[in-house]
Amino acid sequence: MSSQPKILIIEDDKDMVEALKIILEGESYRIDVAFDGKQGLDAVKKEKPDLIILDLLLPGEDGAVISRKLKNSSNYSNIPVLVLSALAKKIEDKILSQAKEKMLEVDEYLDKPVSPQDLLEKVRKLLKTRR
Numbered sequence: 457m458s459s460q461p462k463i464l465i466i467e468d469d470k471d472m473v474e475a476l477k478i479i480l481e482g483e484s485y486r487i488d489v490a491f492d493g494k495q496g497l498d499a500v501k502k503e504k505p506d507l508i509i510l511d512l513l514l515p516g517e518d519g520a521v522i523s524r525k526l527k528n529s530s531n532y533s534n535i536p537v538l539v540l541s542a543l544a545k546k547i548e549d550k551i552l553s554q555a556k557e558k559m560l561e562v563d564e565y566l567d568k569p570v571s572p573q574d575l576l577e578k579v580r581k582l583l584k585t586r587r
Contacts (some may be wrong), residue, residue, distance in 0.1 A: 461583050462486040464505035466496035466522065467540070468514050472568070476509065476540075479572045480579070493517030497525065500532055507582055510562070512541040520561075527561040536582035537561075540575075542568040 463485050467473050470491070477487050488503050490496035493516040500508065508526070512519035519539060526532045539562045563585075564578045 460484050460486050461506035462488065462503060463507045463509060463579070464488045464490065464496070464499050464503060465509045466490045466493070466514065466519070467509070467511040468492060469511070476575070479575055483576060493522050496522055500526065500535070505535060506586055507579060508535055508537045510537055510539050512539060523561050534586065536563040536586055538564045538566065538578055538582055540566050540568060540570060
């Protein structure tokens with residue numbers, strides 16, 4: 457069994473998934489991927505990741521629904537969720553503003569496009585809080 461943290465990426469954009477995998481595997485994280493909401497929830501139950509990187513706009517159940525389900529589950533509420541989405545830019549910061557993390561029931565939020573440095577900083581922070 458590896459001591460490296462396992463990260464589940466739930467994202468429907470295959471190019472974004474590949475970019476995230478390159479960044480995260482470069483830091484020796486183990487990566488699992490799901491391309492829609494149902495696959496994502498199934499993967500959480502099966503793989504029990506240490507961290508979830510979640511897009512909001514997904515086929516099937518969207519990221520906000522997935523996040524609420526996880527955060528309201530005694531089995532999965534301790535798994536940190538990092539939302540990585542362009543949604544805030546689409547609906548303007550006026551709507552999500554400073555309360556977006558609370559509204560979305562996530563631990564952290566990053567707007568797309570994201571820099572590798574910002575991504576890794578958030579991932580390290582969230583993994584540290586889980587241990």
